[in-house]
């Protein structure tokens with residue numbers, strides 16, 4: 342049985358078919374990369390999985406139960422954590438306090454004591470490489486560090502599945518390598534990952550499978566190296582003329 346199963350999910354906004362019948366599964370322990378041109382429906386897909394949007398049609402199953410239409414906090418408590426493309430921490434708090442909020446409010450069962458939440462924060466801040474900056478006010482963090490903080494806040498909720506929306510956008514080569522290490526550490530800690538990423542090096546570097554969305558539909562799915570060589574994918578990104586030129 343797969344951990345997450347997306348079946349024929351569709352979502353419209355006015356006249357736009359943001360998602361038009363998307364189907365795929367995520368196995369426990371997998372890292373699935375989702376790529377596709379701007380406007381392809383990638384963020385909408387994460388929003389449907391995490392409950393921010395209710396799909397118009399189709400089903401989303403978490404293990405044996407349908408989670409379609411559940412409120413975001415309920416989906417989070419089932420063990421699905423996410424980051425947002427636009428980072429929005431609590432500005433007046435430190436890195437550690439921001440992270441502890443995830444541990445305090447995102448968990449199933451009895452609420453943690455504040456001390457326990459802070460300990461949990463310290464643990465996940467080490468995983469994302471922010472341990473030494475845990476007492477910084479968040480406003481002092483650089484862009485890559487703010488993205489790490491987003492991941493830490495999601496991890497503090499102890500997710501079994503983590504959804505990452507372009508957490509490596511705007512990073513330089515060294516920062517991308519560090520972020521790749523972070524993703525591998527998260528996976529090695531037993532968390533299944535679905536990540537949206539424009540940086541192809543990331544997709545090839547950590548994903549076992551890649552899925553290409555285009556106009557709300559799955560264009561190609563398979564091992565990353567094969568997917569990125571696929572003519573349909575090259576066309577979707579660069580236009581048909583480029584793809585033809587490559588074949589000459």
Ligand SMILES: Nc1ncnc2c1ncn2[C@@H]1O[C@H](COP(=O)(O)OP(=O)(O)O)[C@@H](O)[C@H]1O
Nearest residue numbers: 354357359377378379380381382383384385386
């Ligand atoms: N809340 C919304 N209201 C109206 N249109 C939306 C909304 N969210 C997404 N869309 C539209 O749905 C399409 C897919 O957007 P999105 O999922 O953000 O794409 P991606 O993340 O792949 O760039 C776009 O045409 C976008 O304008």
Ligand SMILES: [Mg+2]
Nearest residue numbers: 383384385426
């Ligand atoms: Mg997006």
